[in-house]
Amino acid sequence: MSLIEIVLYLLVAFFGAAVVFSKRPVNQLFIFTTFGMLLALLFFVLHAPDVALSEIAVGTLAVPIMVLVTLMKTGDKT
Amino acid sequence: MSVRIRAWVYVISAVILFGTMMYAIGGLPPFGSFSGPYTDMLLQISTLERSVYNVPTAVNFDYRGFDTLGEEFIFFTSVTGVLFLFSAVKSKAEEHAQPMESERARGQTGAIRWFPIGLTGFLAALGMDLGAHGQLTPGGGFQGGAVFGGAMACIYLAAGLNTLVKSAKKETFDMLEALGAFSFAALGAAALFIAGSFLQNIMPLGQTGATVSGGTIYFLSCAVFVEIACGFTVLMLVFLKQTQHREEEAE
Amino acid sequence: MSPWSQWTLFFPYAVAFWLFVIGCFGITQSRNLIHTVLCLAVVQSSTYMLLLSIDFHAQAGAPIFGSTNPPGSPSVDPILHALTLTDIVVGATVTALLLALTIQIHRRRGTIDPQRLRPMSE
Numbered sequence: 001m002s003l004i005e006i007v008l009y010l011l012v013a014f015f016g017a018a019v020v021f022s023k024r025p026v027n028q029l030f031i032f033t034t035f036g037m038l039l040a041l042l043f044f045v046l047h048a049p050d051v052a053l054s055e056i057a058v059g060t061l062a063v064p065i066m067v068l069v070t071l072m073k074t075g076d077k078t
Numbered sequence: 079m080s081v082r083i084r085a086w087v088y089v090i091s092a093v094i095l096f097g098t099m100m101y102a103i104g105g106l107p108p109f110g111s112f113s114g115p116y117t118d119m120l121l122q123i124s125t126l127e128r129s130v131y132n133v134p135t136a137v138n139f140d141y142r143g144f145d146t147l148g149e150e151f152i153f154f155t156s157v158t159g160v161l162f163l164f165s166a167v168k169s170k171a172e173e174h175a176q177p178m179e180s181e182r183a184r185g186q187t188g189a190i191r192w193f194p195i196g197l198t199g200f201l202a203a204l205g206m207d208l209g210a211h212g213q214l215t216p217g218g219g220f221q222g223g224a225v226f227g228g229a230m231a232c233i234y235l236a237a238g239l240n241t242l243v244k245s246a247k248k249e250t251f252d253m254l255e256a257l258g259a260f261s262f263a264a265l266g267a268a269a270l271f272i273a274g275s276f277l278q279n280i281m282p283l284g285q286t287g288a289t290v291s292g293g294t295i296y297f298l299s300c301a302v303f304v305e306i307a308c309g310f311t312v313l314m315l316v317f318l319k320q321t322q323h324r325e326e327e328a329e
Numbered sequence: 330m331s332p333w334s335q336w337t338l339f340f341p342y343a344v345a346f347w348l349f350v351i352g353c354f355g356i357t358q359s360r361n362l363i364h365t366v367l368c369l370a371v372v373q374s375s376t377y378m379l380l381l382s383i384d385f386h387a388q389a390g391a392p393i394f395g396s397t398n399p400p401g402s403p404s405v406d407p408i409l410h411a412l413t414l415t416d417i418v419v420g421a422t423v424t425a426l427l428l429a430l431t432i433q434i435h436r437r438r439g440t441i442d443p444q445r446l447r448p449m450s451e
Contacts, residue, residue, distance in 0.1 A: 005341075006337070006340070009340060009341055009344045010344075012344060012348070012378070013344045013347055013348065016347075016348045016351060016352070016371050016374075016375075017351050019355075019367060019368070019371050020351050020352060020354065020355035020368055020371065021355075025361055025363045025364060028363075028364060028367055029367070032367050032370065032371075035371070035374075039374055039377075039378070042378070043377075043381060046381050046382070046385050046405070047385070047386075047389065047390060047391045047392075047404070047405045048381055048391070048405070048410050048413075049391055049393065050410050050411075050414050051377070051381065051410055051413045051414045051417070053414075054413075054414040054417040054418055055377075055417055058417055058418055058420075058421040059417075059421075062421050062425075063370070063421055063424055063425075066424070066425050066428050067363060067366075067367070067428065069428075070363055070428045070431055070432055071363060073432050073435065074363070074431065074432065074435040074441050075435070
């Protein structure tokens with residue numbers, strides 16, 4: 001198991017915990033987007049280009065827009 | 079029960095669960111050495127049998143096409159649920175909605191307007207390319223549709239809400255999405271009547287590496303692309319329309 | 330086998346299980362329904378990671394064949410790729426449905442704190 005895989009797995013574990021433990025929803029959204037990009041990178045390193053494409057298109061394009069609109073509608077006063 | 083008691087109950091059960099999972103890892107194959115007989119057989123014969131280069135696409139639309147039908151209808155049902163939630167329960171502000179004149183509705187000016195405009199055409203073309211050539215390159219209907227939905231969001235970023243509502247009518251895209259879902263099932267039913275099995279590959283297979291190859295895989299990929307792209311567009315339309323009413327409530 | 334190589338043999342599965350457990354912890358401890366929805370997305374991605382880590386071959390390529398990669402060369406498992414990529418897109422749509430429900434809850438009850446959204450009889 002090469003070094004890049006170990007580093008990516010550790011980063012994904014760290015960012016997953018960071019998504020859960022962040023306080024404000026706006027912070028959490030940006031950490032979640034980074035988590036999605038790291039996950040796509042990990043999928044690519046694991047020789048799965050189809051899955052990486054899916055994760056990039058969905059996790060950095062569709063889900064953050066919808067969460068931002070929800071944050072705006074539910075009156076995030078911060 | 080209070081929050082702290084709930085936290086401690088969860089932590090204790092999570093430790094037990096994690097320990098059981100660690101014990102279960104002992105039964106898994108070591109990382110990097112998986113071999114299943116179905117996989118070996120599939121990798122050897124799929125390119126010869128189906129004339130495609132991209133094996134996951136062949137698995138998605140031919141060998142396990144029935145599972146894809148189910149997933150596609152989960153998608154369709156969820157989009158219908160979102161539409162129902164946002165249209166059946168209108169608040170008072172929504173009923174008096176009119177086209178906005180604010181900056182958010184008209185769009186920004188300057189570089190922040192022209193960059194997403196260029197990106198829109200590129201993303202739409204890329205989405206269509208991924209959806210149509212799924213059997214040759216990494217791609218397929220699902221990825222292409224998601225990228226195309228992102229192109230619609232770029233229209234909103236560049237030119238504001240009025241342009242998005244004018245250029246992408248909700249009724250049209252709703253109908254197109256249903257058409258995509260229907261054509262997937264119709265192709266499968268046609269295969270049932272012609273060849274005897276649901277979703278069997280009945281069209282001529284073509285030459286491996288040609289643009290149109292793989293028989294029904296190509297057409298099923300296009301049908302799924304139409305459905306997913308229109309579904310994501312409808313989702314973007316419905317969600318981004320909410321920003322209009324928020325401004326009215328704030329004013 | 331040295332302890333180092335033994336540790337790397339099960340580390341990816343441990344990361345997937347860790348994500349699952351920590352995501353569930355976030356769901357139980359959340360004070361904001363949007364936070365809950367994002368923690369559910371983390372739990373979903375832990376299942377994708379487990380699926381993709383199981384089928385990995387160390388010296389194999391991607392399951393896409395071409396002129397430089399003729400059919401028959403070793404590659405990772407394509408069936409789990411097919412499962413996972415449809416699952417990701419459908420999971421995003423279910424997230425959209427949950428977010429639409431959140432907006433409606435806010436409109437009705439005025440709050441999106443799960444601790445305060447008790448059943449109406451209390």
